[in-house]
Amino acid sequence: MFRTRFAPSPNGSLHLGHAWAAIVAHDLARKRGGEFLVRVEDIDGARSRAELADEHLADLDWLGLHWDGPVVRQSERLESYAAAADRLRHMGLLYPCQCTRADVLAAAHADGPDGPLYPGTCRGRDMDSHGAAWRLDMAKSAALVGPLIWHDEIAGEQTARPELFGDVVLVRKDAPASYHLAATIDDAADSITLVTRGADLFAATHVHRLLQALLGLPVPVWHHHALLVEADGKKLAKRRGSPSLADRRRAGEDGRALADALRAGHFPAGISLGTGVGGGT
Numbered sequence: 176m177f178r179t180r181f182a183p184s185p186n187g188s189l190h191l192g193h194a195w196a197a198i199v200a201h202d203l204a205r206k207r208g209g210e211f212l213v214r215v216e217d218i219d220g221a222r223s224r225a226e227l228a229d230e231h232l233a234d235l236d237w238l239g240l241h242w243d244g245p246v247v248r249q250s251e252r253l254e255s256y257a258a259a260a261d262r263l264r265h266m267g268l269l270y271p272c273q274c275t276r277a278d279v280l281a282a283a284h285a286d287g288p289d290g291p292l293y294p295g296t297c298r299g300r301d302m303d304s305h306g307a308a309w310r311l312d313m314a315k316s317a318a319l320v321g322p323l324i325w326h327d328e329i330a331g332e333q334t335a336r337p338e339l340f341g342d343v344v345l346v347r348k349d350a351p352a353s354y355h356l357a358a359t360i361d362d363a364a365d366s367i368t369l370v371t372r373g374a375d376l377f378a379a380t381h382v383h384r385l386l387q388a389l390l391g392l393p394v395p396v397w398h399h400h401a402l403l404v405e406a407d408g409k410k411l412a413k414r415r416g417s418p419s420l421a422d423r424r425r426a427g428e429d430g431r432a433l434a435d436a437l438r439a440g441h442f443p444a445g446i447s448l449g450t451g452v453g454g455g456t
Contacts, residue, residue, distance in 0.1 A: 177209025178367050181235070181242075182358070184216040185227035188419035189234050192373070192403045195437055199400045200371040201240045202438070210243040212365055218249045218357065220349050234420040237430035247365065249357055256352035259360050259390055260309060260345060268316050268389065269345065271307035272297040288378035292341045309346035313338055320388040325380060328369070328398040337385040339378060359383045363392040374399045403442055 179200040183193060204211040213235065217223040232246065263269045274282075274296055283291035298312060316337075323335035337343075345356040352360075362370055370380075377399045387394050424430060 176366065177204065177207045177369065178212060178365065179204045179209065179369050179371050180212040180214050180362070180365060180367050181240075181371075182214040182216050182361070183228075183231045184219060185224050185231060186219055186222040188227065188421050189231055190419055191437070193231075194234075194238055194420055194434065195403050196371070196373060196400070197235060197238065197240050198434055198437055199398070201242075203369060203371060203398065209368070211240070212244060212247065212367070213242040214247045214249070214361060214365065216249050216354075216357070218253070218350050218352065223250075230421050234424060234430075237420070237424045238434045239431040240434070247361070249361065252357075252361065252364070253351050255360050255364065256346075256357055259356060260352070262390065263311065263345070264309070266319075266389070268312050268319075269309045270298055270300075270312060270342075271302055271304035272310045272342075272344070273302060273307050287340050289340060289343070293343075295342055298342060306348060308344045308348045310342040311345050313340065313342050316385060316389060320385065323384050323388055325384040325394065326396050327377070327380070328396060330377070330399065333380070335381045335384040337381045340382055343382055355379065355382045355386065359386045359390075359392065362395060363387070363390075366393075368395050369398055370395050371398045371400060373402045375402060 181197040181200045183189060201211045203209075213232070215228045215231070217225075217228060228248075235242070260269065272293075274293070278296065279293050280291050282294045282296055284294060285292045293310065297310070325333050325335060327333060343355055344353050347353050351357075380397055380399075384394070386392070420430075423433070
């Protein structure tokens with residue numbers, strides 16, 4: 176069965192960029208006779224708010240985007256993330272890290288796709304794991320699985336380059352799992368065959384492909400779509416105060432007409448291919 180998903184985080188209201196992402200996932204599923212799933216990524220500590228998850232579902236309904244099956248919530252899957260992390264620990268691939276963001280910033284000598292590249296300060300050290308984050312030993316992991324490829328419907332075949340991220344955090348100090356681990360586990364659990372998301376997350380797929388190989392998970396195809404942007408060329412974002420779908424809905428705007436306008440390419444400001452890191456073969 177062909178399956179896509181839309182996976183919003185209930186830490187802020189949805190905006191037009193989210194509407195576009197949901198439309199892409201929904202329409203690709205419908206055109207191919209498949210299913211469109213909704214997953215709520217609600218494990219981001221106190222930032223996750225149940226009322227916003229309800230708001231997001233109302234927004235999707237307003238846009239005319241109807242999902243298949245029950246809505247899945249990450250908060251119901253904590254055991255699966257813990258089991259995956261335990262498996263990687265038993266493989267000798269995770270190590271505890273007590274470094275703060277300030278520590279990493281001060282010690283980093285280069286930048287990766289997620290920001291300052293972790294220099295491996297805690298790797299190989301004997302330390303208390305209580306309250307620690309857990310990082311993936313990237314060099315050891317990559318050597319274990321060897322060369323990997325993945326396919327994007329727009330960018331084509333890619334050679335996985337997870338080393339770009341260095342030793343990424345898979346279990347956070349303030350959350351049961353990082354985006355990298357949770358999204359990879361969830362997409363496998365939901366039998367997602369096409370992962371659709373913005374081009375700004377292109378580089379993250381290098382890490383996800385590695386995790387799939389380490390954990391023996393199925394490998395989907397990806398579709399990294401272009402991003403809607405503000406007039407200044409920067410992507411729409413909750414933190415920048417982009418107009419919310421909920422405000423438009425409550426003001427009486429026609430959600431289905433808005434969705435059709437986006438499908439027709441009537442973007443309020445513009446669209447960008449994003450800043451993904453490729454490695455085409």
